[in-house]
Amino acid sequence: MELRSQLNSLQEASGGKRISINDLVFKAAALALRKVPQCNSSWTNDYIRQYHNVNINVAVQTDNGLYVPVIRDADKKGLSKISDEVKHLAQKARENSLKPEDYEGGTFTVSNLGGPFGIKQFCAIINPPQSGILAVGSSEKRVIPGSGPDQYKFASFMSVTLSCDHRVIDGAIGAEWLKAFKGYIENPESMLL
Numbered sequence: 001m002e003l004r005s006q007l008n009s010l011q012e013a014s015g016g017k018r019i020s021i022n023d024l025v026f027k028a029a030a031l032a033l034r035k036v037p038q039c040n041s042s043w044t045n046d047y048i049r050q051y052h053n054v055n056i057n058v059a060v061q062t063d064n065g066l067y068v069p070v071i072r073d074a075d076k077k078g079l080s081k082i083s084d085e086v087k088h089l090a091q092k093a094r095e096n097s098l099k100p101e102d103y104e105g106g107t108f109t110v111s112n113l114g115g116p117f118g119i120k121q122f123c124a125i126i127n128p129p130q131s132g133i134l135a136v137g138s139s140e141k142r143v144i145p146g147s148g149p150d151q152y153k154f155a156s157f158m159s160v161t162l163s164c165d166h167r168v169i170d171g172a173i174g175a176e177w178l179k180a181f182k183g184y185i186e187n188p189e190s191m192l193l
Contacts, residue, residue: 021158022058022112023083025136027191028184029110030054030074036177040107042129043167057106057127058086060093061116067093068127070106079191106130114138114158121159131165132174134181158185 033040033054041050054075057068069089071082092098109127113119114137124135137159144155160181164174184191 019079019083020115021139022110022115022136023079023086024185024188024191025112025134026056026058026071026074026082026086026110027077027079028181028188029108029134030056030071030077031184031191032177032180033108034075035180036173038173039132039164039169039177041168042107042131043165044129048168051107053105053107055105055107057103057109057130058089059109059111059124060090062094062096064096067098067103068106068109069093069098069102070104072105109133110136112136121161123161124163126163126165131168132177133163135161135163137161 033056037050040054041048043049053073056071056074058071060067060069069092071077071085071089074082077085089098089102092102106127108130109124109132111124111133113122113135118138120140121137122135124133126133139156139158141154142157144153146152160178162174162178164170169177
């Protein structure tokens with residue numbers, strides 16, 4: 001949260017748009033897919049296809065239904081670029097002006113019901129032919145005990161659920177991916193390196 005505040009101060013000073021928690025989640029998911037490439041794969045009847053590009057679909061609810069536009073090569077883009085693309089594609093989805101190239105070719109999906117709906121935790125349905133989707137719940141502040149009896153601090157916690165096609169991603173690989181994702185999201189500075 002502190003890093004996000006610093007980045008948003010820089011963005012505002014340069015006339016850029018604010019970076020959301022969602023943007024950090026997309027970047028962390030993309031980098032975790034790069035780190036655990038088995039999760040950047042799909043089942044194709046006879047074999048597992050592993051993708052070279054990390055293309056993250058983002059679930060966008062509109063009056064016309066749910067759309068999943070894609071952020072291509074999300075692992076190679078900066079937070080500002082991801083933020084701009086997500087906002088642009090979400091607007092196109094709301095205007096019902098997405099073209100097939102705006103939503104085809106994704107390798108993994110992120111669905112966030114936490115921010116817009118305040119839902120703490122949920123299971124998202126995999127977007128075929130992909131083999132993984134991350135469900136992002138709302139964040140909440142919790143009290144963390146300190147070292148002394150009267151010492152404590154507050155920390156933000158966010159629940160996520162990874163749904164996997166077990167023909168491609170078994171529990172051990174899914175756990176590896178979640179560990180990588182958690183590492184990035186808890187230490188967002190590492191996403192900037």
